Amino acid sequence: MRERLFSIISKYGLKANSDLGQNFLIVPDIIERNVERAELDEKDVVLEVGPGLGVLTDALSRSAGKVYAIEKDRRLVEILRREYDWPNVEIIEGDALRVEFPEFNKIVSNLPYQISSPITFRFLRYEFEKAVLIYQLEFAQRMVAKPGDRNYSRLSLMVQAKAYAELVERIGRGAFWPRPKVDSAVVVLEPKPRGERIELDENLVRALFQHRRSTVLAALRKSHHMLGLDREGFKRVRKSLSDMPHAEKRVFQLTPVEVKDIEEFLVAEGILD
Numbered sequence: 700m701r702e703r704l705f706s707i708i709s710k711y712g713l714k715a716n717s718d719l720g721q722n723f724l725i726v727p728d729i730i731e732r733n734v735e736r737a738e739l740d741e742k743d744v745v746l747e748v749g750p751g752l753g754v755l756t757d758a759l760s761r762s763a764g765k766v767y768a769i770e771k772d773r774r775l776v777e778i779l780r781r782e783y784d785w786p787n788v789e790i791i792e793g794d795a796l797r798v799e800f801p802e803f804n805k806i807v808s809n810l811p812y813q814i815s816s817p818i819t820f821r822f823l824r825y826e827f828e829k830a831v832l833i834y835q836l837e838f839a840q841r842m843v844a845k846p847g848d849r850n851y852s853r854l855s856l857m858v859q860a861k862a863y864a865e866l867v868e869r870i871g872r873g874a875f876w877p878r879p880k881v882d883s884a885v886v887v888l889e890p891k892p893r894g895e896r897i898e899l900d901e902n903l904v905r906a907l908f909q910h911r912r913s914t915v916l917a918a919l920r921k922s923h924h925m926l927g928l929d930r931e932g933f934k935r936v937r938k939s940l941s942d943m944p945h946a947e948k949r950v951f952q953l954t955p956v957e958v959k960d961i962e963e964f965l966v967a968e969g970i971l972d
């Protein structure tokens with residue numbers, strides 16, 4: 700696999716494009732472990748974002764019924780089409796943040812790190828069973844951080860409102876060509892059952908997490924403009940806010956359910972729509 704990759708690189712005189720997050724996996728074991736984690740069989744339809752030079756795609760095509768691989772770099776799309784003859788892989792040329800997704804039930808990708816956040820939230824708007832994803836380590840740690848943790852952030856809250864997220868493996872820089880400046884990690888995402896998923900008002904979450912170490916009451920005071928309130932407006936509602944659930948809790952300790960309690964209170968008080 701490694702030999703094949705480097706022979707393609709030298710055949711086409713390729714230089715990795717760092718603007719597109721091109722760091723190609725060169726360790727077969729990591730690829731195999733991720734394919735195993737996805738528990739694929741011929742009924743599975745896999746979405747891969749950023750097939751690159753096809754090393755992961757090749758392993759996926761051997762285990763899944765169908766693979767859709769979305770690649771933005773036209774030059775790589777041409778190489779993939781020329782170098783491989785997969786019967787069950789469809790390469791889609793385009794930006795994974797914009798192209799229409801085909802139907803799929805699993806996702807396996809070594810993601811371009813520049814789009815980690817928007818692509819993860821895009822995934823979470825779809826129905827799927829499981830995603831096995833490689834992210835920058837620091838991003839992965841924030842995704843899985845629990846309320847009260849040092850890394851617990853808006854990202855942790857928004858991801859965990861919709862899905863179970865587990866960091867299952869750290870990956871060192873030497874596993875990629877070219878070597879990235881940061882370590883990476885594998886995260887397994889499983890959407891929660893529909894009834895347990897929580898839709899949160901993104902604007903409220905943003906307003907709260909601008910001041911993650913403050914109490915909820917203090918954070919909303921400091922971010923009142925984000926709720927559409929001017930100073931006078933905030934003064935008028937300040938008294939009722941002290942009855943708000945979790946008012947004295949620190950923002951970085953809030954669970955998604957608690958943020959929903961706050962949102963419902965603000966809606967009932969006419970402060971949020």
Ligand SMILES: C[S@@+](CC[C@H](N)C(=O)[O-])C[C@H]1O[C@@H](n2cnc3c(N)ncnc32)[C@H](O)[C@@H]1O
Pocket residue numbers: 719720721722723724748749750751752753754755769770771772775793794795796808809810811812814
């Ligand atoms: C980290 S590399 C992974 C390559 C390959 N899967 C591997 O593991 O060796 C990320 C890939 O995503 C592609 N890419 C970057 N931005 C993209 C986007 N917005 N939509 C689709 N592909 C993108 C890059 O061209 C690159 O091939």
